[in-house]
Amino acid sequence: MIAVMMAALMSSLTSIFNSSSTLFTMDIWKKYRAYASERELLLVGRIVTVILVVISVAWIPILQSANSGQLYVYIQSVTSYLAPPVTAVFSLAIFWTRTNEQVTIHFSPKRIHDSWFYS
Known part of the structure; x- marks a missing residue:
């Protein structure tokens, strides 16, 4: 059961990282560097993915200290601001x-x- 939950977590995280780096690369980077090569776009996408992973790992202590470690309450509060x-x-x-x-x-x-x- 734990392996299934870890696989689902990894799938969700890779989807988020892939989508975010693609959005940055195609919508922001390519706008300023219109003639960027495929190799450059690939490199930028990988760098953005690494930056997102570092930010995500650095965010863990903040989440644990907020709302005494209750992730569900934190997610609901963020959703209540954006919905x-x-x-x-x-x-x-x-x-x-x-x-x-x-x-x-x-x-x-x-x-x-x-x-x-x-609010």
Whole structure:
């Protein structure tokens, strides 16, 4: 049973690291280095993955000290800060046909600020 749980954890973490490094490499790095070679993009992706792993490992003591080590409570508090802005932008896109990328980019930070400020 422990092996199954460890395999699921490893699968989730590799998916997160792979997706995050791909987002950074293709959306940020490639924007500033339009003619980057495949080798350069691969190297940047690997470096970003290592940085994410280091940040994740460094974050463990902070998680253990917050909420006396209750990871579930921490995850729920983070979700409670991020869910209202996402819901507001989603609802705005459904009910207002003029919603575009610029509206969501300007609207989201305000909603995140409001959810942190008023909670």
